Ligand SMILES: NC(=O)c1ccc[n+]([C@@H]2O[C@H](COP(=O)([O-])OP(=O)(O)OC[C@H]3O[C@@H](n4cnc5c(N)ncnc54)[C@H](O)[C@@H]3O)[C@@H](O)[C@H]2O)c1
Ligand SMILES: [Zn+2]
């Protein structure tokens with residue numbers, strides 16, 4: 004099969020012929036129909052999220068099951084599925100506490116060494132798989148607990164978005180923050196993740212949603228998706244403007260970029276007792292200075308949000324229903340549908356902030 008392989012950091016991905024194994028016990032072979040391109044791919048390419056090459060990126064997929072391995076009972080050939088990096092072991096303390104998105108038992112979902120590699124290059128050398136998925140490829144060989152079955156009437160190119168960005172953003176609002184109806188919310192960064200957080204706030208019944216971005220066209224898109232106010236972050240520190248608009252700060256502010264300066268702004272934008280929700284990934288090892296007295300004395304809460312605190316087997320089919328009943332808007336979020344061969348161009352566009360979500364669509 005064809006796949007885009009990261010052979011080195013900070014270099015274009017290489018389109019190669021790659022071998023994918025047959026499903027072993029607990030594994031499912033999926034024909035990738037579509038894969039969204041998330042900013043986290045760039046973090047891996049640029050080294051901010053360490054993952055040794057050679058590896059195949061891509062973690063926002065939807066597809067169709069081709070074959071299932073021994074013992075797989077939840078899936079059958081022909082099933083439509085979404086893949087998620089939050090594969091859960093079902094047995095560790097965090098899974099049993101109802102936080103499977105923080106599962107610590109990931110190694111039990113990997114193959115035993117004697118089973119051989121899931122992915123290998125033409126010369127037989129192993130290629131690392133990204134979080135059980137690696138969807139910049141025509142097929143995926145995943146552990147069954149990285150997949151969820153969805154309705155057949157959901158278009159797969161839009162279903163793909165739910166695999167990461169939508170679940171991350173919607174979940175940040177609905178699961179991590181648990182935004183109450185009537186709340187005031189701010190979303191800083193209106194890419195695929197931020198536009199989804201914004202929609203999560205809208206679905207939760209927020210009274211006011213302020214979108215912040217540095218690109219005017221993203222702010223226009225944010226208004227189409229439910230922002231009541233917009234602030235251009237390139238016109239100086241947006242914190243003051245948010246305080247003006249909200250009369251003293253928001254109940255919730257969502258950082259959806261991953262920059263130290265916008266993390267500081269996010270904490271500054273919430274009012275007494277409010278919550279700053281950190282969704283963007285600040286590259287590993289980078290420190291951020293915060294006014295701690297403000298957090299202590301004003302009881303501000305700073306919440307990390309990993310993959311929208313999901314229980315994806317429950318959340319994703321619900322988000323599919325939200326799309327099909329018109330509450331979740333996905334068509335507007337897709338800037339371009341491309342072929343695998345154009346992945347490097349798409350990554351450049353993402354780096355330059357020129358895209359909301361771009362989706363690789365594979366031939367049927
Ligand atoms: N926590 C998680 O589980 C999780 C999951 C997925 C993605 N992420 C992270 O979320 C972040 C966003 O991902 P994405 O795919 O939406 O990225 P993106 O590149 O599509 O969006 C980022 C947006 O931020 C805007 N921006 C950049 N600098 C800004 C500034 N100074 N002020 C205001 N806006 C600014 C850009 O114009 C762009 O619209 C990334 O860091 C990604 O790694 C986290
Ligand atoms: Zn992602």
Ligand SMILES: [Zn+2]
Pocket residue numbers: 091092093094095096097098099103106107108109
């Ligand atoms: Zn677990």
